[in-house]
Each structure stands twice: as C-alpha cells, then as structure tokens.
Amino acid sequence: MLLREVEYVKPSSLADALAALAANDGARALAGGQTLINVMKARAASPDVLVDLNGLDELKGIELAADGTLSIGPMTTYAELVGSAEARARPILGEVCAQIADVQVRNRGTIGGNLCSNDPTNHLPPLMAAVGAELTIAGEDGERTVPASAFFLGVYMTAVQQGELLTRITVPAGKRDGFAAVTLGVDGTCIANAAASLDGSLRIALGCVDAVPVLVEAGSPDDVRAAVRAAKLDPPSDVHASGAYRAHLAEVLAERAARQAMR
Amino acid sequence: MEVTVTVNGTAYERDVEPRKLLIHFLRDDLDLTGSHIGCDTGNCGACSIIVDGVLVKSCMLLAVQADGSEIETVEGLADGDRLTELQQAFSDHHALQCGYCTPGMLMSATALLRANASPSDEEIKKALQGNICRCTGYWNIFEAVKSVAR
Structure with missing residues (x-):
C-alpha cells in the first residue's frame, strides 16, 4: 500500500522531538508503528510529519527502584519488557505483554x-489502570504526572496533547495481580478483557466495554460479578460480540482476573 | 531521503520517499522479491525479515527507518544451491504447498533457532504465530522446524 505523502524526521533528543511535534499540528509521534503505519495505509490517519522516536534512548529502558517501583521508558518494546529482569518485580506486566499479537509485533x-x-x-490501558500506574507527560513547557485513571480520555484519546509526549510510566510495587481476556484467536485482539490488582481491596479495570477502562472495586472475588453489574455497562456491539455478550464477558473475566490476583 | 542499508551482506544506497514501506523498498527498489506481500495489514507475516538481528514485518516499517541497518531476507539464507538445514527440512517435510508464506516462515523459524536452538513444541508454535499459511499447512511446517531443533 502506498501511504499518503509524509515528511519524516528522526530527532536525537527529547527537546528536538517536542519541538518538531509542537511546530506542526499535523505532526504525529511514530513509536513502534505497529498500529500507526497500518492506520496510515487505511488513510484513517494521515499525518503531515512523522516524528520517529526510535532515536531517543532517554525514552527506553526499565529501572527498578529499591522500594520496588518500576520506571518504564515508553519506547520499551513488548519483547524487551518480557525479557527484562527488572520488570519481573511486577510479573503481570511481562505476562500480559507476552500475549499481545505475535513475535514480530512484540x-x-x-x-x-x-x-x-x-x-x-x-491490553495495557486496563492493566495500567488496575496496577495504579502513573504517566509522566512532557511538553515544551515542562512535564506533569497523571494517574492512569486521568490519562485515558476517550477512544484513541489520552491526556497527551498535541506537542506533548508520554515520557515515563511509573508502576508501584506489587505482585498480586491478574489479567484475563477473550481474544480473536490465541493472543489476538481482545473481545473483552479485565485486569485486577489486590491492594487492600480488589481494583479491577475492564477493557473493551467503554471508551476508556472502567474501574470497579470489590472486597473479594465473590463480590466481583455484582460489582461489575452495578457499573451498568453498556458495551458496543460488533461482528465479534453483541453488547450484552460483552457485558457478560466483563463479569466473567473480572472474576477470573480477581481470582488470579488472590492466588 | 538517502537510505543506506546492508542486505544479506551487500550495501545499497538509494534515494527514497519517506512514505515508502520497507517491503516495497526491498522488492521494488532493490529487486529482492523473495520477501512477499500477503495482506499488507501486518497480519500475515509473509514480509517477515530480520533487521539488526530482530524479526519484524517489513510492511509495518518505513524504508527510511531502516537507514543504517543490517537486513537479512530469505535470499540470504542459502549459499548458492546449498540450502540451510532449515530450508532442507522444509523440503524434506513438504512444509510448503503454494509456497507464498514460506519466506516469512523461514525467517521466523531462523530467528527462533538462533535465539533458542532447542525450542519446545510450544515455543515453536508461539514463534510462528505471526505467520499465516493460507493452505493451512501448519503441521508440516511445525514438523520441519522441530526436526532441526536440537
């Protein structure tokens, strides 16, 4: 497929990348490209300028602090996270990244x-919401950090505004997490998914049922299905599942994720 | 933009538009048509190649992104008529029917065996999950890869 004409820049510093993104409303950040290149083929996105982030070492790598907090560079690939010794401090991260798409995409x-x-x-929006991740966003005027619950704003929309970049993902210490999904084929696109984390009570984030992950709290796995029902989900219908079936899956998957977190 | 790459040990320098996908650069600009375009949507894996040691689908990379990299394609596997052990195993096990997916299957299996010379059955299947065979000839492909696993 021939893409629409596009300019390409590959900055070597974060400041240069932010400047390139701020200089043109039609500029878009190119990370791994495993979604963006495909939506460009379909003309669902037609950026004027691609700002390739692959030269920015400051956005790569995973660090583990003494208190167990993980600091993940957003340009870390799924495969790098799966292979990271540091990331094993929060095992669910690698478990979930290992089930995204296929080897090449990872x-x-x-x-x-x-x-x-x-x-x-x-996969990752509900997971980061459940584990209570914080996201650091940088622009030319400085940086700010928001909780995952304030990061996801709508379908394809986040708190990262034009001219800004996600620069750091901070995941607190913890091990009692779970994730469950029903997918199109093994490791395929999720029809519904749920991530759970035990931190006093169970915090569960439901994916695929609304524009952003839906957060639900429950005291124990036995209460999870009632808690999901109380959220009065109204998921979209598509060729893969009706809205009613997705709502049913959300209950089932939330409980599975919760039981994994309790193990 | 000027793009310099090494493909299967040969250096190439070409002027390419930023919008050109790496698979089109290989096939149309360098005349290396071994890597195939199956779906052009990132699903089928027929365009799989190895860039700087990493298995990727070349329809989801721009040619300009490969500037300065070392690329391996299916053409680089055999030494003249001498097939690699894996290629010979594909032949011996009838691991190709129409052959369209074969270049991608070979590159994915090559990447697997380099990283893990003794993959389990599960690891072989997981390594090939990004490659679709429309003839559904998966079993013989699996058997071929398994036969060269140590």
Missing part, C-alpha cells in the same frame, strides 16, 4: 504506543 510495538493509541481493545 519486537517492534511499544508500551507507550499501546497506551497512547488507547484503542479500547488494547
């Missing part, structure tokens, strides 16, 4: 790209 696709594209069927 070799290129990035943690930051998955979060910033915020497709409602993506």
Whole structure:
C-alpha cells in the first residue's frame, strides 16, 4: 500500500522531538508503528510529519527502584519488557505483554504506543489502570504526572496533547495481580478483557466495554460479578460480540482476573 | 531521503520517499522479491525479515527507518544451491504447498533457532504465530522446524 505523502524526521533528543511535534499540528509521534503505519495505509490517519522516536534512548529502558517501583521508558518494546529482569518485580506486566499479537509485533510495538493509541481493545490501558500506574507527560513547557485513571480520555484519546509526549510510566510495587481476556484467536485482539490488582481491596479495570477502562472495586472475588453489574455497562456491539455478550464477558473475566490476583 | 542499508551482506544506497514501506523498498527498489506481500495489514507475516538481528514485518516499517541497518531476507539464507538445514527440512517435510508464506516462515523459524536452538513444541508454535499459511499447512511446517531443533 502506498501511504499518503509524509515528511519524516528522526530527532536525537527529547527537546528536538517536542519541538518538531509542537511546530506542526499535523505532526504525529511514530513509536513502534505497529498500529500507526497500518492506520496510515487505511488513510484513517494521515499525518503531515512523522516524528520517529526510535532515536531517543532517554525514552527506553526499565529501572527498578529499591522500594520496588518500576520506571518504564515508553519506547520499551513488548519483547524487551518480557525479557527484562527488572520488570519481573511486577510479573503481570511481562505476562500480559507476552500475549499481545505475535513475535514480530512484540519486537517492534511499544508500551507507550499501546497506551497512547488507547484503542479500547488494547491490553495495557486496563492493566495500567488496575496496577495504579502513573504517566509522566512532557511538553515544551515542562512535564506533569497523571494517574492512569486521568490519562485515558476517550477512544484513541489520552491526556497527551498535541506537542506533548508520554515520557515515563511509573508502576508501584506489587505482585498480586491478574489479567484475563477473550481474544480473536490465541493472543489476538481482545473481545473483552479485565485486569485486577489486590491492594487492600480488589481494583479491577475492564477493557473493551467503554471508551476508556472502567474501574470497579470489590472486597473479594465473590463480590466481583455484582460489582461489575452495578457499573451498568453498556458495551458496543460488533461482528465479534453483541453488547450484552460483552457485558457478560466483563463479569466473567473480572472474576477470573480477581481470582488470579488472590492466588 | 538517502537510505543506506546492508542486505544479506551487500550495501545499497538509494534515494527514497519517506512514505515508502520497507517491503516495497526491498522488492521494488532493490529487486529482492523473495520477501512477499500477503495482506499488507501486518497480519500475515509473509514480509517477515530480520533487521539488526530482530524479526519484524517489513510492511509495518518505513524504508527510511531502516537507514543504517543490517537486513537479512530469505535470499540470504542459502549459499548458492546449498540450502540451510532449515530450508532442507522444509523440503524434506513438504512444509510448503503454494509456497507464498514460506519466506516469512523461514525467517521466523531462523530467528527462533538462533535465539533458542532447542525450542519446545510450544515455543515453536508461539514463534510462528505471526505467520499465516493460507493452505493451512501448519503441521508440516511445525514438523520441519522441530526436526532441526536440537
């Protein structure tokens, strides 16, 4: 497929990348490209300028602090996270990244790209919401940090505004997490998914049922299905599942994720 | 933009538009038509190649992104008529029917065996999950890869 004409820049510093994004309303950040290049083929997106982030070492890598906090560079690929010794401090992260798409996509696709594209069927938005991640966003005027619950704003929309970049994903210490999904084929696109984390009570984030992850709290796995019902979900229908079936899956998957977190 | 790459040990320098996908650059600009375009949507894996040691689908990369990289394609596997052990195993196990997916299957299996010379059955299947065979000839492909696993 021939893409629409596009300019390409590959900055070597974060400041240059932010300047390039701020200079043109039609500029878009190119991370792993495993979504963006395809939506460009379909003309669903037609940026004027691609700002390739692959030269920015400051956006790569995973660090583990003494208190167990993980600091993840958004340009870390799924495969790098799966292979990271540091990331094992929060095992659910690698478990989920290992079930995204296929080897080739995991070799290129990035943690930051998955979060910033915020497709409602993506794996990582509900996971980051459940584990209580914080996202640091930088612009030319400085940076700010928002909780995952304030990061996802709508379908394909996040708190990252034009001219800004996600620069850091901070995941607090913890091990008692779970994730469950019904997918189109093994490791395929999610029809419905749920992530759960035990931190006093169970915090559960439901994916694929609304524009952004839906957060639900429950005291124990036995209460999860009632808590999901109380959220009065109204999921979209498509060729893969009716809204009613997705709402049913949300209950089932929330309980599965919760039981994994309680193990 | 000027793009310099090494493909299967040969250096190439070409002027390419930023919008050109890496698979089109290989096939149309460098005349290396071994890597195939199956779906052009990132699903089928027929365009799989190895860039700087990493298995990727070349329809989801721009050619300009490959500037300065070392690329391996299916043309680089055999030494003249001497097939690699994996290629010979594909032949011996009838692991190709129409052959369209074969270049991508070979590159995915090559990447697997380099990283893990003794993959389990599960690891072989997981390594090939990004490659679709429309003839559904998966079993013989799996058997071929398994036969060269140590």
